[in-house]
Amino acid sequence: xxxxxxxxxxxxxxxxxxxxxxxxxxxxxxxxxxxxxxxxxxxxxxxxxxxxxxxxxxxxxxxxxxxxxxxxxxxxxxxxxxxxxxxxxxxxxxxxxxxxxxxxxxxxxxxxxxxxxxxxxxxxxxxxxxxxxxxxxxxxxxxxxxxxxxxxxxxxxxxxxxxxxxxxxxxxxxxxxxxxxxxxxxxxxxxxxxxxxxxxxxxxxxxxxxxxxxxxxxxxxxxxxxxxxxxxxxxxxxxxxxxxxxxxxxxxxxxxxxxxxxxxxxxxxxxxxxxxxxxxxxxxxxxxxxxxxxxxxxxxxxxxxxxxxxxxxxxxxxxxxxxxxxxxxxxxxxxxxxxxxxxxxxxxxxxxxxxxxxxxxxxxxxxxxxxxxxxxxxxxxxxxxxxxxxxxxxxxxxxxxxxxxxxxxxxxxxxxxxxxxxxxxxxxxxxxxxxxxxxxxxxxxxxxxxxxxxxxxxxxxxxxxxxxxxxxxxxxxxxxxxxxxxxxxxxxxxxxxxxxxxxxxxxxxxxxxxxxxxxxxxxxxxxxxxxxxxxxxxxxxxxxxxxxxxxxxxxxxxxxxxxxxxxxxxxxxxxxxxxxxxxxxxxxxxxxxxxxxxxxxxxxxxxxxxxxxxxxxxxxxxxxxxxxxxxxxxxxxxxxxxxxxxxxxxxxxxxxxxxxxxxxxxxxxxxxxxxxxxxxxxxxxxxxxxxxxxxxxxxxxxxxxxxxxxxxxxxxxxxxxxxxxxxxxxxxxxxxxxxxxxxxxxxxxxxxxxxxxxxxxxxxxxxxxxxxxxxxxxxxxxxxx
RNA sequence: GCUGGGGUGGUGGAACUGGUAUACACGAGGGACUUAAAAUCCCUUGCUCGCAAGGGCUUGCGGGUUCGACUCCCGCCCCCAGCACCA
Numbered sequence: 106x107x108x109x110x111x112x113x114x115x116x117x118x119x120x121x122x123x124x125x126x127x128x129x130x131x132x133x134x135x136x137x138x139x140x141x142x143x144x145x146x147x148x149x150x151x152x153x154x155x156x157x158x159x160x161x162x163x164x165x166x167x168x169x170x171x172x173x174x175x176x177x178x179x180x181x182x183x184x185x186x187x188x189x190x191x192x193x194x195x196x197x198x199x200x201x202x203x204x205x206x207x208x209x210x211x212x213x214x215x216x217x218x219x220x221x222x223x224x225x226x227x228x229x230x231x232x233x234x235x236x237x238x239x240x241x242x243x244x245x246x247x248x249x250x251x252x253x254x255x256x257x258x259x260x261x262x263x264x265x266x267x268x269x270x271x272x273x274x275x276x277x278x279x280x281x282x283x284x285x286x287x288x289x290x291x292x293x294x295x296x297x298x299x300x301x302x303x304x305x306x307x308x309x310x311x312x313x314x315x316x317x318x319x320x321x322x323x324x325x326x327x328x329x330x331x332x333x334x335x336x337x338x339x340x341x342x343x344x345x346x347x348x349x350x351x352x353x354x355x356x357x358x359x360x361x362x363x364x365x366x367x368x369x370x371x372x373x374x375x376x377x378x379x380x381x382x383x384x385x386x387x388x389x390x391x392x393x394x395x396x397x398x399x400x401x402x403x404x405x406x407x408x409x410x411x412x413x414x415x416x417x418x419x420x421x422x423x424x425x426x427x428x429x430x431x432x433x434x435x436x437x438x439x440x441x442x443x444x445x446x447x448x449x450x451x452x453x454x455x456x457x458x459x460x461x462x463x464x465x466x467x468x469x470x471x472x473x474x475x476x477x478x479x480x481x482x483x484x485x486x487x488x489x490x491x492x493x494x495x496x497x498x499x500x501x502x503x504x505x506x507x508x509x510x511x512x513x514x515x516x517x518x519x520x521x522x523x524x525x526x527x528x529x530x531x532x533x534x535x536x537x538x539x540x541x542x543x544x545x546x547x548x549x550x551x552x553x554x555x556x557x558x559x560x561x562x563x564x565x566x567x568x569x570x571x572x573x574x575x576x577x578x579x580x581x582x583x584x585x586x587x588x589x590x591x592x593x594x595x596x597x598x599x600x601x602x603x604x605x606x607x608x609x610x611x612x613x614x615x616x617x618x619x620x621x622x623x624x625x626x627x628x629x630x631x632x633x634x635x636x637x638x639x640x641x642x643x644x645x646x647x648x649x650x651x652x653x654x655x656x657x658x659x660x661x662x663x664x665x666x667x668x669x670x671x672x673x674x675x676x677x678x679x680x681x682x683x684x685x686x687x688x689x690x691x692x693x694x695x696x697x698x699x700x701x702x703x704x705x706x707x708x709x710x711x712x713x714x715x716x717x718x719x720x721x722x723x724x725x726x727x728x729x730x731x732x733x734x735x736x737x738x739x740x741x742x743x744x745x746x747x748x749x750x751x752x753x754x755x756x757x758x759x760x761x762x763x764x765x766x767x768x769x770x771x772x773x774x775x776x777x778x779x780x781x782x783x784x785x786x787x788x789x790x791x792x793x794x795x796x797x798x799x800x801x802x803x804x805x806x807x808x809x810x811x812x813x814x815x816x817x818x819x820x821x822x823x824x825x826x827x828x829x830x831x832x833x834x835x836x837x838x839x840x841x842x843x844x845x846x847x848x849x850x851x852x853x854x855x856x857x858x859x860x861x862x863x864x865x866x867x868x869x870x871x872x873x874x875x876x877x878x879x880x881x882x883x884x885x886x887x888x889x890x
Numbered sequence: 891g892c893u894g895g896g897g898u899g900g901u902g903g904a905a906c907u908g909g910u911a912u913a914c915a916c917g918a919g920g921g922a923c924u925u926a927a928a929a930u931c932c933c934u935u936g937c938u939c940g941c942a943a944g945g946g947c948u949u950g951c952g953g954g955u956u957c958g959a960c961u962c963c964c965g966c967c968c969c970c971a972g973c974a975c976c977a
């Protein structure tokens with residue numbers, strides 16, 4: 106019988122579903138383990154091989170935990186709301202609602218063909234009213250708790266996606282999604298007050314078990330700076346001579362206060378002064394106007410420009426009169442929008458001073474505390490993190506559940522009226538204005554005020570997709586009641602979360618923020634939703650990222666068809682360390698196919714307990730010696746225990762590539778031997794998380810076991826078996842390897858010397874008496890000449 | 891520029907706490923089987939000098955510490971990811 110994955114794989118996939126192998130009892134599970142992986146957004150192209158890679162790696166971990174005796178909950182769903190899905194709908198001219206059914210069905214089929222062990226009973230899609238009812242409910246709670254507010258601000262606008270974006274979605278001045286250059290617009294929008302949690306978001310990073318690179322990215326993004334806020338009085342401001350004015354700056358270097366030679370303010374702050382009565386000279390007005398316009402259209406230039414305001418400030422520390430400049434190198438949205446410039450200690454200030462021939466002081470430094478004291482400043486902590494802009498002027502998202510009434514102002518939709526259903530709008534194209542397409546549907550937006558019952562207007566923007574995904578791990582526990590206390594206590598926080606590093610300051614930050622809010626509202630008992638998070642690497646092709654534009658995207662379907670899901674999964678994980686990613690090439694998959702075929706072929710030989718065919722006339726060599734040795738069994742048994750240890754450790758550390766190599770080594774050994782059935786069973790169990798179908802077929806189909814191998818107990822190694830009484834003594838001369846010799850453990854230096862000296866290769870090099878001998882017990886001996 | 895990760899054979903990649911560099915695969919070459927091919931099995935395979943025995947060299951580059959360095963220290967170069975005028 107040949108190994109035929111296309112026959113056995115679908116068979117077991119069906120059987121597993123039927124037996125509910127991957128459906129733990131959410132209420133009664135005794136040993137819960139929540140194994141979560143980032144859910145995909147269903148793109149029209151279907152699942153690609155990158156998904157296959159990450160899901161295989163995460164599934165392997167879950168399978169391992171199941172065999173370790175855990176009730177593993179491994180759910181899946183679709184991040185189906187949002188601009189990505191909507192854009193695809195626009196491209197194909199299909200309504201996203203009609204599209205979703207088709208695409209999620211396709212994903213489900215593909216995921217099942219990969220043999221990922223999901224709890225399909227709990228599958229969810231964020232665009233379904235059952236789900237977004239709770240997304241909206243969370244919005245309402247945010248509003249009621251003062252964490253959702255409206256503010257007119259200069260916000261990021263993506264001309265490609267025709268909507269505003271959060272700071273986190275702007276990558277190097279361009280849209281994270283469509284690469285358009287993001288511009289600034291002055292708009293009134295909904296924000297979530299993530300900054301309230303800046304300190305906690307930062308502090309908790311110290312104790313959560315997350316991939317280091319994600320923690321660092323979040324730390325930088327939150328960007329805590331400790332410094333001082335210092336006031337500089339302004340003198341002779343034209344048009345304001347009669348009043349006392351000052352400018353407040355934020356600095357992390359109050360110790361350099363005596364070196365301050367000028368003050369710089371952002372064009373935005375200058376504009377504000379102008380509006381407040383400052384009569385600026387014409388060329389200054391012109392400059393401000395021009396810079397403000399530029400900031401609308403392009404990301405900030407590094408070429409510093411600037412202009413003298415015409416008036417001065419007083420350095421509070423030494424009472425020196427210094428000029429006030431206006432420049433675009435000072436940001437409006439950070440600190441106070443004004444800085445004290447210390448060219449002697451700040452590269453940017455130095456550059457600016459050089460360009461405009463401003464003085465550079467060499468005044469000495471003082472201590473930070475003294476600097477603050479002398480300048481009359483106060484200590485201040487400043488974060489780089491800004492509030493989360495949550496509204497989107499698009500169609501395909503959960504309508505923001507708010508109503509505006511002229512009399513009562515903003516009112517949340519009463520909870521009993523949730524969900525606010527997204528109406529089916531035929532023309533769902535973004536309008537390009539600051540209004541969502543929902544604003545064209547009078548039936549939708551014309552409502553009664555929930556408070557006074559007068560006619561009012563419903564909010565027509567939808568919320569950011571990242572709000573949908575910021576709580577989905579709760580949704581899997583049951584959409585009828587996602588905050589069910591018993592289930593939450595049992596399953597959360599999530600034991601293991603695996604996903605992409607690209608979400609470091611997006612999803613992974615938002616999801617922590619929401620959990621902290623939930624904790625404060627006493628909905629959950631944890632601040633941190635994921636005990637452990639690991640970022641997987643990126644699967645690349647020919648050294649480059651896979652992308653549609655490069656045309657190097659690999660579809661997993663054809664590989665499943667040609668080699669089977671087991672081979673594909675195992676091959677992907679063999680490419681490199683899971684946290685580092687790998688380079689996909691289709692030649693390497695053959696190696697895994699050969700391996701699985703050899704596993705398949707060895708099975709009948711194990712049952713019959715025969716040596717491999719043709720073993721008698723194998724040439725003497727590694728194999729020949731092994732067979733003739735008396736202690737065959739001992740050596741094989743030791744290797745089995747070594748392999749159990751290695752595979753176990755490697756899975757724990759997500760080093761699947763080396764675990765697979767250890768399994769290959771064991772198989773190579775088995776092929777030279779007569780294998781005992783119990784040893785073979787150990788091997789199959791170790792292989793089961795890597796290749797779930799073939800191992801199940803052998804386990805149940807060939808070996809006639811009743812219970813699925815995936816519910817079997819993970820093998821344990823006996824540490825005593827790993828102890829050896831002999832070791833390979835390494836012999837070096839001048840630190841260079843010259844040979845090795847087997848020796849009993851614990852031999853003395855003298856014995857080792859004698860043993861080493863008897864080696865031919867040593868004799869030829871050991872000329873004369875060594876100056877020194879280095880002896881490392883049970884390891885090596887080094888003669889220094 | 892800053893932060894993090896990395897640079898090892900023809901390729902993907904191994905290597906404990908400083909102690910045999912190149913595990914495991916892929917590819918390549920040779921052989922067996924076959925009418926032939928595929929598949930399979932066996933052997934070889936870091937580079938280099940040598941008929942051979944054997945020698946020399948080799949973990950991005952240059953130094954250092956050490957009996958001994960892929961591993962530690964100093965100085966550089968390159969690649970990937972993130973941040974980027976955050977005062």
